[in-house]
Amino acid sequence: MTNNAPDFQHGIDIALLNGEYIDVFALLGMHRNDKDRSLTVRCFLRGALRVDVICMKTSRKVASLDKCDEQGLFSGKVARRVNPFLYKLRIQYPLATKEIIDPYQFASVLDPADIWLFSQGEQQQAYQFLGANWRTVQGIDGVQFCLWAPNAKRVSLIGDFNHWDGAANVMRQHIAYGLWEIFIPELTAGERYKFEIIDVNGDCSERADPYAKAMQCAPGNASIVGVNDVYDWQDQKWCQARSRKVWHQAAMSIYEVHLGSWRRQGDAGTDYLDYNALIEQLIPYVLEMGFTHLQLMPISEYPFDGSWGYQPVGLYAPSYRFGDANGLKAFIDACHQVDIAVLLDWVPAHFPKDPHGLKQFDGTFLYEHEDPRQGEHPDWDTLIYNYGRGEVQSYLLSNAYYWLKEFHFDGLRLDAVSSMLYLDYSREAGQWLPNAHGGRENLAAIHFLQNLNQRMQQEFAGICMIAEESTAWPGVTQVVEHTSQQSFASTPQNLGFDFKWNMGWMNDTLSYLGRDPIHRRYHHHEFSFSLVYQYTEQFILALSHDEVVHAKGSLLHKIPGDDWQKFASLRAYYGFMWGHPGKKLLFMGGEFAQRDEWNHSQSLDWHLLQYPPHLGMQTWVKDLNTLYKASPTLWLADSHQAGFSWLDCDNAKSSIFSFIRYSDITDSHQEQHSALIFVINMTPSVHHGIKIGLPTSGPYIEKLNSDSAFYGGSDVGNQGVIVAQECAYQGQPYSALITVPPLACLVIGQA
Numbered sequence: 001m002t003n004n005a006p007d008f009q010h011g012i013d014i015a016l017l018n019g020e021y022i023d024v025f026a027l028l029g030m031h032r033n034d035k036d037r038s039l040t041v042r043c044f045l046r047g048a049l050r051v052d053v054i055c056m057k058t059s060r061k062v063a064s065l066d067k068c069d070e071q072g073l074f075s076g077k078v079a080r081r082v083n084p085f086l087y088k089l090r091i092q093y094p095l096a097t098k099e100i101i102d103p104y105q106f107a108s109v110l111d112p113a114d115i116w117l118f119s120q121g122e123q124q125q126a127y128q129f130l131g132a133n134w135r136t137v138q139g140i141d142g143v144q145f146c147l148w149a150p151n152a153k154r155v156s157l158i159g160d161f162n163h164w165d166g167a168a169n170v171m172r173q174h175i176a177y178g179l180w181e182i183f184i185p186e187l188t189a190g191e192r193y194k195f196e197i198i199d200v201n202g203d204c205s206e207r208a209d210p211y212a213k214a215m216q217c218a219p220g221n222a223s224i225v226g227v228n229d230v231y232d233w234q235d236q237k238w239c240q241a242r243s244r245k246v247w248h249q250a251a252m253s254i255y256e257v258h259l260g261s262w263r264r265q266g267d268a269g270t271d272y273l274d275y276n277a278l279i280e281q282l283i284p285y286v287l288e289m290g291f292t293h294l295q296l297m298p299i300s301e302y303p304f305d306g307s308w309g310y311q312p313v314g315l316y317a318p319s320y321r322f323g324d325a326n327g328l329k330a331f332i333d334a335c336h337q338v339d340i341a342v343l344l345d346w347v348p349a350h351f352p353k354d355p356h357g358l359k360q361f362d363g364t365f366l367y368e369h370e371d372p373r374q375g376e377h378p379d380w381d382t383l384i385y386n387y388g389r390g391e392v393q394s395y396l397l398s399n400a401y402y403w404l405k406e407f408h409f410d411g412l413r414l415d416a417v418s419s420m421l422y423l424d425y426s427r428e429a430g431q432w433l434p435n436a437h438g439g440r441e442n443l444a445a446i447h448f449l450q451n452l453n454q455r456m457q458q459e460f461a462g463i464c465m466i467a468e469e470s471t472a473w474p475g476v477t478q479v480v481e482h483t484s485q486q487s488f489a490s491t492p493q494n495l496g497f498d499f500k501w502n503m504g505w506m507n508d509t510l511s512y513l514g515r516d517p518i519h520r521r522y523h524h525h526e527f528s529f530s531l532v533y534q535y536t537e538q539f540i541l542a543l544s545h546d547e548v549v550h551a552k553g554s555l556l557h558k559i560p561g562d563d564w565q566k567f568a569s570l571r572a573y574y575g576f577m578w579g580h581p582g583k584k585l586l587f588m589g590g591e592f593a594q595r596d597e598w599n600h601s602q603s604l605d606w607h608l609l610q611y612p613p614h615l616g617m618q619t620w621v622k623d624l625n626t627l628y629k630a631s632p633t634l635w636l637a638d639s640h641q642a643g644f645s646w647l648d649c650d651n652a653k654s655s656i657f658s659f660i661r662y663s664d665i666t667d668s669h670q671e672q673h674s675a676l677i678f679v680i681n682m683t684p685s686v687h688h689g690i691k692i693g694l695p696t697s698g699p700y701i702e703k704l705n706s707d708s709a710f711y712g713g714s715d716v717g718n719q720g721v722i723v724a725q726e727c728a729y730q731g732q733p734y735s736a737l738i739t740v741p742p743l744a745c746l747v748i749g750q751a
Contacts, residue, residue, distance in 0.1 A: 012027065012073060014071065020154075021170075022153070022154055022170075022173055023173070024044075024104065024170040024172070025104055025172045027042055028042050028043055028044060028102075028104040029041070029042065029043075029102060029104030029105045030078075030084050030085075030087065030102075030104075030105050032082075032084065037082050038077050038078070038081075038082070039077065039078040039081050039082070039084065040075065040076070040077050040078070041053050041063060041065060041075070041076060041077075041078060041087070041102075042065075042073070042074065042075045043065065043073075043074050043089055043102060043104070044071075044072050044073050044074075044167065044168075045072050045074065045089075045091055045168075046071065046072035046165060046167060046168070047072065047093055047094070048067075048072060048074070048091050048092065048093060049067075049092045049093060049094060050064070050067075050091075050092040051064070051065040051067075051074045051089055051090070051091050051092070052064050052065070052089070052090040053065065053076070053078060053087050053088075053089065053090075054087060054088040054089070054090050054099065055085060055086075055087055056085070056086040056087055056088055056101070057085065057086065061090070062078050062079065062081065062087070063076050063077065063078045063079065064076060072167075084105070086101070086105065086138060086139075086140070087101075087102060087105065088100060088101050088102070089101075089102050100185075100186075101140060101142075101185035101186055103142075103169065103182055103183055103184050103185065106137050106138070106140075106183045106185075108172060108174070108181060109135060109137055109144060109183065110129060110146065110174065110179065110181060111129070114126075114128075114129055115129075115174070115177045115179060116177075117394070118130075118148075118177070118390070118391060118394045119177050119390050119391060119394075120390045120394075121389070121390030121391070121392075121393030121394050121397075122390075122393075122394065123394040123397070123398060124394070124397045124398050124400075124401040124455060124459075125398055125401060126211070126394045126395060126397075126398035127211050127213070127316055127398050127399070127402050129144070129146055130146045130147065130148065130179075130210075130211045131145070131146065131209050131210070131211025131212055131213065131223075131316065132144070132145050132193070132209060132211075132212065132213070132223065132225050132226070133146075134228040135183060137183055137185075140185045140186075141185070141186065141228075142183055142184050142185035142186055142187055143183070143184050143187045143225055144181065144182075144183050145157050145171070145181060145182050145183075145184065145193070145209075146179060146180065146181040147171070147179065147180045147181070147195050147209070147210075148177075148178055148179055148180075148210075148366075148391055149178065149180060149195075149197055149361060149362040149366070150177075150178020150179075150362065150366070151178070151199070151200040151362045151363060151364045151366070152180070152197050152198060152199055152200065152362040152363070153198045153199065153200065153202065154170060154197075154198040155170075155171045155173075155180040155195055155196070155197050155198075156168070156169055156170045156171060156195070156196040157169040157171055157182055157184065157193060157195060157196075158193065158194055158195070158196045158206065159191055159192055159193030159194065159222075160191050160192050160193070161184065161187060161191055161193075164194075166196040166204070169182055169184065170182075178391075180195075187225055188225070189225055189226060189227040189228060190224060190225065191224070191225040192216055192220070192222040192223070192224055192225075193209070193222060193223050193224075193225065194206045194207060194208055194209070194222055194223060194356070195207045195208075195209060197361070197362055197363075199360075199362050199363025199364075200362060200363035200364055201363045203363060205355070206356065207356055207357070207361060208221055208222065208223050208313060208314065208356045208357065209223035210315070210316075210358060210361075210367075210395065211316050211395075212224065212301075212314050212316060212317050213226040213316050213317055213325060214226045214317050214318070214320070214324065214325065215301040215313075215314040215317040215320065216320070217303075217320050217321075218303040218304075221303060221313070221354075221356045223314070223317075224317075226324075226325060227324070227325075227326065229326075231326055231329045231330075231333075233329070233333055233408065234333055234337060235332075235333050235336035235337060235408060238336035238337065238339065239336070239408065242341070242410060242461070242462035242463075243461035243462045244461075244462065245462040247462075247464055247498065247499075247583075248498075248538055248638065248639050249635070249636050249637075249638075249639075250635060251292050251628060251629045251634075251635045252292055252293055252464075252540070252583035252584065252635070253290065253291045253292050253293065253583070253584045253585075253586075253625050253628055253629070254291065254292070254293040254294070254295050254343065254540070254583070254584060254585040254586070255286055255289065255291040255293065255294055255295065255585075255586060255588065255591075256295045256297065256542075256544055256545060256585055256586065256587045256588060257282070257294060257295065257296055257297065257588050258297045258308060258309075258545065258588065258598075258600060259272070259273070259278065259296060259297070259299065259321070259322055260272055260305070260308075260321060260322075260600060260601075261598070261599065261600050261601065261602060261603060261604065262282060262588050262603070262604060263281060263282075263603050263604065263606065264602065264603040265277065269602070269603060270602075272321050272322055273322065274322055274323045274327065275322055275323040275327035275328060275330060275331040276323070276327070276330075278322065278331055279330065279331055279334045282294075283331075283334055283335055283338060283340065286335075286340055287338055287340065288622070289591060289618075289621065289622050289625060290622055290624075290625030290626050290628075290629060291340070291625060292339075292340070292341060292629065293340065293341045293342070293343055293410070294335060294340055294341070294342050294343070295342075295343040295344075295345060295413060295585065296342065296343070296344055296345060297309055297310075297345045297545065298310055298312060298344075298345045298346070298347055298415075299318055299319050299322070299328070299344070300312035300314055300315045300316070300317060300318070300319070300347070301313060301314030301315075301317040301318070301319050301320065302314075302319065303354060304352075305600060305601065306600065307352070308545070308600050309345070309347070310347055310415060311347075311350075311351070311352040311380075311382060312347055312351065312352075313351070313352060313354050313356065313357040313358075315347075315351075315395075315399050316399060316402055318407075325406075325407075328407060329406075329407055329408070332407055332408050332409065333408070336408065341410040341411070341464075342408075342409055342410055343409065343410060343411045343412070343413055343464065343466070344403050344407075344409045344411070344412055344413070345412075345413050345415060346399075346400065346403070346412040346413065346414055346415065347415045347416075348385065348396050348399075348400075348414060348415075348420070348448075348452075349384070349385075349414075349415060349416040349417070349419050349420050350377050350380060350382040350383060350384055350385070350416070350419070351367070351368075351382060351383055351385065352382050352383075353381070353382065353383060358383070359383060365386070367383070367385060367386060367389075367392055367395070368383040368384060368385065368386055369384060369386050371433065373427075373431055373432050373433050374423070374432075374433055377419065377426070378426050378427060378431070379426050384419075386444075387420075387442070387444035387445045387447070387448040388444035393448055393451070396448065396452070397448075397451070397452060397455065400412060400452060400456055401455075401456070401459065404456060404459070404460050404463060405459075405460070409463075410462070410463055410464065411463045411464030411465060411466060411498070412456070412463075412464075412465055412466065413466040413467075413468065414449075414465070414466065414467050414468060414497075415468055416468060417449070417467040417468055417469040417476075417495075418468075418469050418470045418471050418473070420442060420445040420448075420449065421441060421442055421445060421446065421449075421469070421471070421473055422440055422441065422442065422471070423435060423440050423441065423442050424440045446493060446495070449495050449496070449497075450480045450493065450494075450495060450496055452465075453465050453480065453495065453496035453497055454480055454496055457496070457498075463498075464498045464499060465496075465497050465498050465499075466497060466498065466499045466500070466501070466540065467495065467497040467499070467500045467501065468501045468503075468542075469500050469501070469503070470501075470503040473495070474494075474536075475493065475494035475495060476494075476495050476497050476500045476537055477495075477496075477497045477498060477499060477500050477537045477538040478494035478495070478496070478537075479494060479496060480493070480494050480495065480496035481493070481494060497538075498538060499538050499539065499540045499583065500537045500538065500539055500540070501539070501540050501542040501544075501585075502530065502537075502539040502540065502541050502542065502582060503542075504529075504530060504533070505530035505539070505541055505580070505582075506541070506542060506543065506547065508526040508527070508529055508530060509526065509527055509530070509573070509576075509577075510547065510558060511523070511526055512526035512527045512682075513558060513559055513569060513570075513573055514558045514559065514560065515560070516560045516561070517560075517561070517565070517569075517655065517682060517683045517684055517743070518683075520655045520682055520683065521652045521653055521654075521655055522652075524650075524651075524652035524655065527576070527657060527682070528646075528649045528657060530580070531580075531581075531644070531646070531649070534581050534582070534644070535639065535640070535641050538638075538639060539581075539582040539583070539638075540582060540583040540584070540585055541577055541580060541582045541583065541584055541585065542585040543555065543577070543585065543586050543587060543590055544585060544587050545587045545598060547587070548587060548589070548590070548594075548597055548598045549597060549598055551597070552597065553597050554589070554593075554594050554595055554596060554597055554598070555570060555590055555593065555594075556570055556593045556594070556595055557595065557596075557597070561684075563613065565684060565743060566593075567593060567613045567616070567617060567712055568684075568706070568707065568712075568713060568742065568743035568744065569682070569743050570593055570617065571616075571617060571620050571706035571707075571711060571712075571713070571743075571744070571745065572680055572681065572682060572706055572743050572744050572745045574620065574621060574624060574706075574745075575620075575624065575678065575680060575704070575706050575744075575745025575747065576657065576678070576680045576745060578624040578625075578627075578628055578634070579634070579659070579661060579676070579678035579680075579745070579747065581637075581638045581643060581644050581661075582638055583635070583638070584628070586621070588604060589604045589605070590621075591617070591618055591621040591622075592608060592609055592614045592615070592617050592618040592621075593608075593613070593614055593617040594608070595608065612712055613712045615712075616710065616711040616712030616713075617711070617712070619710065619711060620706055620711045623704060624704070627703060627704060627747065631663070631674070631676060632663040632674065633661045633662060633663035633674050633675060633676050634661055634663075634676065636663045637661075637662060637663060642662065643661060643662050643663070644659060644660070644661060644662070645659060645660045645662070645731070646658075646659050647659055647660060647677070647692055647693050647730040647731075647732070648692075648730060654681070654683065654685070654687060655681065655682040655683045656679065656680065656681050656682075656687065656690070656740060657678075657679075657680045657682075658677065658678065658679045658680070658692055658730075659677075659678055660675050660676070660677050660678075660693075660695060660732075661675065661676045661678070662674070662675050663675075674749075675695050675696075675749070675750075676703065676747055676748070676749045677692065677694065677700075677746075677747070677748040677749070678745065678746070678747055678748075679692060679738070679740055679745070679746040679748065680744075680745045680746075681740045681741065681742060681743060681744055681745075682743065683742065683743065684742045684743055685742055686716055686739070686740070686741060686742050687739070687740040688739050688740075689737050689739075690737065690738055690739070690740045691729055691735055691736070691737055691738075692729070692730065692735060692736060692738060692748075693728075693729040693730030693731060693732030693734070693735050694724045694732055694733075694734040694735055694736055695732050695733070695734070696724065696733075696734060696750065697724050697726065697734050698724060698750055698751070699721040699722070699723055699724075699750065699751040700721065700722040700723075700724060700736065700748050700749065700750055700751060701720075701721060701722065701748070701749065701750075701751045702717055702718055702722075702746055702747070702748055703747040703748065703749045704745070704746070704747040705717045705718075705741065705744065705745075705746055705747075706741075706744045706745045706746075707741035707742065707743075707744035713741065713744065714741065714742065716739065716741035716742065716744075717739060717741055717746070718738050718739050718746075721751060722736050722738060722748065723736060724736050
């Protein structure tokens, strides 16, 4: 606590008030005078009448400070003391007396190695020293606050504990790394706070903490000091099993959920379910429906409900809407204990322009690019992260690590990856800047994604890193060979994701589904084209929230015809989806054929389940999942061409598709006997005597028939056993004649 503190002089208090005196730790606190080795204590406390210094070891008063002026600057020498000691300030105000431990007596606790890694873009645990973190310093419990704002003239911590006074807790500046920090003793969980920043232009703004682990709802938008405890996880068995999991060779049927509208409660049906209610209601439902994974739409704090979480301001703060961080951990813990994996929809592609957020955070373009041709998303009116800046890379890397480490998420689905990869994304000529090689690829973003995937997969065995990528970028799910931006030439590099959403399959098949059955014969290829490129990537077939919003209508609404045809077509389509190679994802409500377009502000239409067609659809999806999970045929060989074989993909006249799925491609005997045959009819016509090829002799049965009356169909099908005849057909050694029901999917396997 010794330094060359300046002597008190008139005007210092005014400089403190105006934000012109930056090095407050050189002035305030306890300092040894070099001349006589005495100790001087200074503090700045507006409104105080008297200040005494209390030794914390003896609880005795050791000094009374002189009030230097009416602004609130106090100073005084400690008698007969030569070594610094811990002390409190006993402050007398007009209406009360208060004791505080002076925060200006504590030295910095930042680790030079940590902050160097942060500046280099190599820090993946920055949240452990940036933001608000509980610390014990010299035996004193409190909270360490730290902020990156390199171009700010002054940063102050403001909050409930100091009456939101920007002059009360001016922070220590670390000029070399652009960090500001202060330790506040004896805080309690739940305290609200912000950072008051006097920016490079001299303007003052109040900002939320970019690393806040809890946030107040709008319009306050303050950051909140989290609880000081450690959650007692009970999912060790799950985590150990996950570390050995190879998801490419495992069943993955994902239920995508928006927690704010899956189901609501209260007399008016407008209240969110909290995590306790979600444990009681959502988890049993996912189990009953047979899904293996739950994917949560973004839950990082977002002020605007209509963004669905895709415009987060508090990237480290679980949304207040459903409970606190421990509530979220308990929810994920409960999922793991019944073998449900939980994925998080994560948004590293952009951030909103809210005034309390990251936009021009210290008066400069800190997190974003200065040039709007690089820094703004024209579609969403949001800002693009500057992936080439080390501190921004560390911010995002650490956030991914935070959700996977602290909350035990089983993977991240990255939103809008295409917008990260291309500099000209959604831009016309002249609206974007080429990279150093003259190309359209965002080299810094590519490097970030590669680094992210490599690091997270190395740190967390068995997780899934998933890309929503809508272009034909090659190697999205191929292993990263290197991560050097400088080595990028003319060929795009592999990105290293585990899976990619198959947006082509989704667009083509939904286009086909929306056509009148009489016209489908002219667009037959739309249903089958995805198998041409199926094995170029590791795909997830996704029918997500994006397909049922923005006037697109529900899945049921997209289909022409009367109600019977709509439901039958959708059941057949789901059957094709579950039989098609690739993992599965279905947005909530799709499993019971929600009629209306998804509305984020209200519950799903659960009342529809009182009607047989909707209940039948729900049962069909449940049975598809049951067959899927029990049949390695449908997931073990997703990545191998030998796991799939068309029987007939050219019957455009009848709009019939048929194929075989095989399981263990290393054992020809096993694969033949575990094979499943899918026959899909996408017209309302019944076809009798349709000949199909079969891989083995013996009896076959219908494993599933979407036209069963049990699901709401017309009950046309093959009663009893289908007997294979020794007559080669469609490249198979055996064949049989079957009846194909209207607008239906048959799944046939050996009895």
